[in-house]
Amino acid sequence: MGKASTVSSLLCCPCRCLFCGVFGCLFSMLTCVFFSAGLVALVLYLLFRPHIIRATAVSADLSNFDLTARTWILHYNLSLAVQVRNPNKRIALRYHGVDAQAFYEGQRLVQAGLPDFFQDTGETSTLSPAFVGESPLVGGVAAAAFRREAAEGAAFSVNVKITAHLKLKLWVITVPGPKPKIDCPLKIQRRNATDGAGTPEFHPTECRVWF
Structure with missing residues (x-):
């Protein structure tokens, strides 16, 4: 039960900030942003394969x-x-x-x-x-x-x-x-x-x- 509650607080969305807590929601949003940026960067690198001049x-x-x-x-x-x-x-x-x-x-x-x-x-x-x-x-x-x-x-x-x-x-x-x-x-x-x-x-x- 305790583990399920912890996972739920980490995965909360902005609409449920009042229920999850401001810090838990902010951490979740930042995690999603960094993960998405890293994924986009990886896809772009694999697609274009940039090389230095x-x-x-x-x-x-x-x-x-x-x-x-x-x-x-x-x-x-x-x-x-x-x-x-x-x-x-x-x-x-x-x-x-x-x-x-x-x-x-x-x-x-x-x-x-x-x-x-x-x-x-x-x-x-x-x-x-x-x-x-x-x-x-x-x-x-x-x-x-x-x-x-x-x-x-x-x-x-x-x-x-x-x-x-x-x-x-x-x-x-x-x-x-x-x-x-x-x-x-x-x-x-x-x-x-x-x-x-x-x-x-x-x-x-x-x-x-x-x-």
Whole structure:
């Protein structure tokens, strides 16, 4: 008898709150809401099987990367191509507010906006950010790192980060999505470091992607 009464109080509906007790009814409602949300999320996951996007830096050209003595002003001209792939079979992606930033020794060099684009299921798109300008290197650590890498073949460690806002197209429905962050740690040789032997070789680099 006691067990039946307990079960009845846990399964009460809002119409019987006066009889079940406010807290018991509230607990029952919250349990139903969480259970329903979890069930819907599981069904959607099994139906669409979402996968995280993939990104690869396939080419890069560092035509200028020089540090002015004493003032520590870094002059740079970097262009690269990053391929972004949508591996999903049932979810198309719409990117907007795409932004690319370049860093050297943790210091931001410049920011470059990129055009919005749409990516169908299984499609690969190429982003082509370009960074041209000059920036002061703050602190002696960054300047020392530049001198070391310049002496070791002029191959510099540049980090390129790309962010965007996503909208997910599920069949005919478009819903807001997460904000992907693409991090590409690159090792790029300055073009004039080859002494006229042509463009330095660049090895494609997998980028880290998270939300």
